Structure formats: C-alpha cells, structure tokens
Amino acid sequence: xxxxxxxxxxxxxxxxxxxxxxxxxxxxxxxxxxxxxxxxxxxxxxxxxxxxxxxxxxxxxxxxxxxxxxxxxxxxxxxxxxxxxxxxxxxxxxxxxxxxxxxxxxxxxxxxxxxxxxxxxxxxxxxxxxxxxxxxxxxxxxxxxxxxxxxxxxxxxxxxxxxxxxxxxxxxxxxxxxxxxxxxxxxx
Amino acid sequence: xxxxxxxxxxxxxxxxxxxxxxxxxxxxxxxxxxxxxxxxxxxxxxxxx
Numbered sequence: 001x002x003x004x005x006x007x008x009x010x011x012x013x014x015x016x017x018x019x020x021x022x023x024x025x026x027x028x029x030x031x032x033x034x035x036x037x038x039x040x041x042x043x044x045x046x047x048x049x050x051x052x053x054x055x056x057x058x059x060x061x062x063x064x065x066x067x068x069x070x071x072x073x074x075x076x077x078x079x080x081x082x083x084x085x086x087x088x089x090x091x092x093x094x095x096x097x098x099x100x101x102x103x104x105x106x107x108x109x110x111x112x113x114x115x116x117x118x119x120x121x122x123x124x125x126x127x128x129x130x131x132x133x134x135x136x137x138x139x140x141x142x143x144x145x146x147x148x149x150x151x152x153x154x155x156x157x158x159x160x161x162x163x164x165x166x167x168x169x170x171x172x173x174x175x176x177x178x179x180x181x182x183x184x185x186x187x188x
Numbered sequence: 189x190x191x192x193x194x195x196x197x198x199x200x201x202x203x204x205x206x207x208x209x210x211x212x213x214x215x216x217x218x219x220x221x222x223x224x225x226x227x228x229x230x231x232x233x234x235x236x237x
Binding site: 013014139152153157159162179 | 202
C-alpha cells in the first residue's frame with residue numbers, strides 16, 4: 001500500500017502561516033525531494049490557490065533561485081486533487097473533488113503507485129488526521145514563535161502516538177522531523 | 189548576565205499539561221510512557237548541574 005504523507009512547515013508554537021517561514025534554498029530542496037517520492041498531491045482550496053497562482057510560471061522565471069525553479073519543475077506536472085465545493089475549474093494538472101470521502105482516499109491508497117502527498121492547509125490536514133488517513137508526518141519546524149495565526153492542531157482530537165523515523169537539522173535552524181503513525185494496540 | 193532558561197516536557201501538538209500523570213488530567217502521564225534512556229536522563233541531569 002502506498003503511503004499518504006502530510007508534509008508542512010510549522011512554527012515552534014504550532015502555526016502554519018506560509019509567509020512567516022524561512023523559505024531558503026535548502027528548504028525548497030527538501031520539499032522537491034519529498035515531491036519526487038509522490039505521484040499525487042491533495043489540497044484544500046485555500047492552500048491550493050496560494051500555490052496555483054505562483055508555481056505554474058515559476059519554472060521559467062530566471063529571477064528566482066535555482067532551488068525554486070527546480071521545485072516548480074517537480075510540482076507542476078504532478079497530478080493534483082483539490083477539495084472544493086465552489087471551484088468551477090482548475091488547471092495545473094488538477095482534478096476537483098466536490099466532497100471529502102475518506103473511503104475514496106482509502107481506495108486511492110490501495111491503488112499501486114508512489115506516495116500521496118497532502119499539502120495543506122490546516123483544516124484539510126485536520127480532517128485527514130481525524131479520519132486516521134495519514135501514514136507519515138513530515139514537519140519542518142521553524143525556529144520561530146509566531147504568536148498568532150493559523151494553528152495546525154486544534155483542541156479535542158483523539159490522541160495519536162507516533163514513531164520518530166528521522167531528524168535533520170537545516171542550516172537555517174529548521175528541524176525536519178519525520179514520524180510514522182503507530183496503530184493503537186488492538187486496532188489491527 | 190545570567191540566562192533564564194525554560195525547560196518543558198511538551199507534546200508535538202504543544203500540550204504541556206500533566207506530563208507525569210499526577211494532576212488528574214484525563215490524558216496525563218504521557219511523558220513517561222517513553223523511555224528516554226540513559227542519554228535522556230543525562231540531558232535532564234545536565235540541565236540542573
């Protein structure tokens with residue numbers, strides 16, 4: 001079965017506002033590397049629109065650093081699904097799904113293929129967490145106490161135990177943490 | 189000048205309540221369900237030395 005991976009930047013105090021983060025070349029390289037392991041990306045509408053208005057033209061923009069152009073080359077051709085009840089059409093190799101259906105996501109995971117990457121945003125990620133659909137978390141923890149913004153974790157979720165798979169410290173002080181989901185005893 | 193240092197047990201999602209399980213929080217006691225091993229013990233010891 002292929003893995004569903006949620007990968008995201010997050011401040012030390014749990015916020016995921018993208019423009020507050022340290023977006024240096026190494027960070028883009030880390031995400032390019034992750035995207036190369038996947039052949040499907042999933043997004044909520046808001047997160048999707050942020051990316052879709054920037055990356056499609058970034059690959060050929062020579063004013064951008066090489067790492068960003070490379071990221072654009074990797075993300076642009078990837079098949080994407082955006083969950084939205086209101087979007088009418090989408091380019092950027094994207095299919096629109098009107099309803100979130102956990103059964104459909106489970107079926108997608110059973111199909112042969114590379115990893116499925118959940119890109120965001122916060123409410124989409126929480127929905128996936130709530131339904132236990134995420135097999136691997138990749139948190140890029142930024143050395144920032146943001147203080148306010150969009151929180152990833154809300155209160156009142158079920159407890160989830162994780163296994164730490166790897167850690168990597170980037171030059172910027174960002175710590176890349178990889179966790180696998182641990183199935184609670186008795187659930188298998 | 190001396191530094192003022194904060195040291196906390198904290199979960200990935202930012203909870204610091206009742207790591208040891210003595211405060212009656214229904215999900216308390218989470219910190220000691222993981223064996224931090226000799227290296228972890230040394231880390232905590234070094235903090236106060």
